[in-house]
Amino acid sequence: MKKIYWHNERFRIYQIKQLLDDNQIPNFIKNEFAIGAIGELSPLDAMPEVWLTDETWYDKATQLIAQFNLVPENTARWVCNQCQEENEGSFALCWNCGNSASTTANEL
Ligand SMILES: [Zn+2]
Numbered sequence: 001m002k003k004i005y006w007h008n009e010r011f012r013i014y015q016i017k018q019l020l021d022d023n024q025i026p027n028f029i030k031n032e033f034a035i036g037a038i039g040e041l042s043p044l045d046a047m048p049e050v051w052l053t054d055e056t057w058y059d060k061a062t063q064l065i066a067q068f069n070l071v072p073e074n075t076a077r078w079v080c081n082q083c084q085e086e087n088e089g090s091f092a093l094c095w096n097c098g099n100s101a102s103t104t105a106n107e108l
Pocket residue numbers: 080081082083084085094095096097098099
């Protein structure tokens with residue numbers, strides 16, 4: 001077994017787990033529920049981690065994770081073409097009027 005990834009943001013851990021799952025790389029999460037225990041454990045001990053069950057996948061997995069981390073997070077802000085409100089890139093729908101981002105060609 002080998003630790004491949006760790007991050008204090010649990011959604012990042014799930015993203016990496018999903019990435020590995022999608023590529024049929026056997027993996028599991030350690031410390032998934034340990035966050036609440038910070039204070040008793042050192043923060044480093046409590047950080048969620050993604051582990052490979054089989055470390056022969058290590059090179060492939062690091063490569064995938066490196067590529068994954070290169071993809072910019074979806075943070076490009078966009079302007080709704082219906083109400084002209086500005087939206088966070090992570091919003092699929094306009095926060096103001098519910099218009100879909102995909103109908104908006106107006107990326108900033
Ligand atoms: Zn709108």
